[in-house]
Amino acid sequence: MKRLFILVVLLAALVTGCKSADLKVLEKNLQAGFAQTGQDIKVQVIELKNLKDILPGFAFVEIKIYNNNNLVNTERFITNGRYFAKDIIDSKTLSSLKDELDFEFAKVETIDTSKLTLASGNKDAKNVIVEITDFQCPYCKKANALFKEKLADKSDYALYIVHLPLDMHPNAQIMAQIFEAGMQMGFNFKNELFEADYIKVIESKIEDLQEAGTQLNQETLAVLIDEVNNQIINDFAAKTDNPDKFKSLVLSDEIKTKVDETKELAENLNISATPAFYINGKAISGYNERLILKALDDIK
Secondary structure (H helix, E strand, O other): OOOOOOOOOOOOOOOOOOOHHHHHHHHHHHHHHHHOOOOOEEEEEEEEEEOOOOOOOOEEEEEEEEEOOEEEEEEEEEEOOOOEEOOOEOOOOOOEHHHHHHHHOOOOOOOOOOOOEEEEEOOOOOEEEEEEEOOOOHHHHHHHHHHHHHOOOOOOEEEEEEEOOOOOOOOHHHHHHHHHHHHHOOOOOHHHHHHOOHHHHHHHHHHHHHHOOOOOOHHHHHHHHHHHHHHHHHHHHOOOOOHHHHHHHHOOHHHHHHHHHHHHHHHHOOOOOOOEEEEOOEEEEOOOHHHHHHHHOOOO
16 A cells, blocks of 8 residues: 655644644745746645644645646645645554545546446435446455445445456456346346455466466466356356346447446546546545545435
């Protein structure tokens, strides 16, 4: 986990609140520092939230940097006017204060869900969850289990799936196609797909090949993965009322295109890793349980 740990000295006894004058001092000091470069750089410090209730004397601010009157950079910090830090970590929970504040002040994205598959909830719900996922991603599995538990007693939500099967997960693409084919035929295999562990099946087959003295190469592995993909299709086809139709649908251009279109959506959102979520338009990157729970608490 990439996390910036910064030691911040809190002078709470000397500071009772983060006043606008304190932020002006920060703005002035930064401006003076940039002036030494000889460039036409202007600094603007904007208070987003006074943190007096949780961190007396500090505020969450946005610092904008202008070069020749053009905005060139925007960063958010926690500051008391003189000192500023990128993040503060709660030593008890090891959670990031900045993550929570960034989520609170996150830009709300409008995502077109008209072509996405509704995995749970109802289309007319007030709350919209977009889950960008990979059925073989370990943290995606954790996220699915969390959603399954926390949404069980809620009704006013719509959860849509965006597929982003990663190359490192050999069966993720076919599992995405199985999900879409299942939904089209009235079978929701979402939880079963996440709970399945076909990586172990591949590992077991590799061990068998090695014990048999078979030399492993790219071609051998490709054949093995195809075998497991067919096994997965057959396993889930057996759960339907029309296995032959299901198998044909899984491998159809229609379903492949459906999955590819959701991958394009993820790419357009500049997402290249899983899991990621948009809960009522606000982004959460990675399996950040604390932020996910905070967002789900607002859903009834």
